[in-house]
Amino acid sequence: MALYQLPTGTYETRAAFAFKGGAFRDKRRFAATAVLVRHPKGDLLVDAGFGADVAAHVRAQPRLARAPYSAARTASDQLDAAGYDRSRLSGVLLTHTHWDHVGGLDQLDVPIWINPGELRYAAEARDGRVFRTVSKGHEIRRYDFTDAPYLGFASSFDVYADGAVVVALAGGHTTGSVIVFITLPDGRRYAFIGDLAWQLEGVTRLAERPLLMRKLADSDEGQVRQGLRRVAALAGRMQIVPSHDLGSYDGIAPLVAR
């Protein structure tokens, strides 16, 4: 088993909009990064990053949400450059269905692993539009949270039934937002928390999103706050990776081109 990061690009957001107490002059590059989990029973990508159509996906956002972005190679291109055997890829497991996490599905012809709550959210929400476009033609692999409570989260889904990849329902940002917990055989542990926080300060300082962004970006701010507290309590035991915090991926190897 192994873990790789596939950075597909970044977009610019001011810290003042990302978390309470962030400075306006503090420009952050938000990561759009897919994570490849290699597992003997089949590999998974956690999120898909930017796709080939990133320009159109940005244009599909409300004016206020559009940001200057810089696209790198897509996850699909990085897999090919590394000589990756696509038949090993069982699907893309989504932390949630927002555009900056799903765009890369436009080049990845594999099943989408998603829970029913998030699928419903994506079908109805205004910000599910990019997902509705890029998910067309994909097999949908629905999973439920039928496994035991996990690290303070009430319900979970143990993907390989071996504790290596455990998905917990966090909710709050979107109805079916999840945290993907990964434990490598050497004991290293990770929590990919999606957009529960946009930057690590959301966890390390419990600095939640500013009021306006909570109202605009979250479906249940109380649930986000509860999730952040739970994750903060785990920070000493594992590497916490908010999807958009570039530095939080440190130590996770890139997929090397052959």
Ligand SMILES: [Zn+2]
């Ligand atoms: Zn996001």
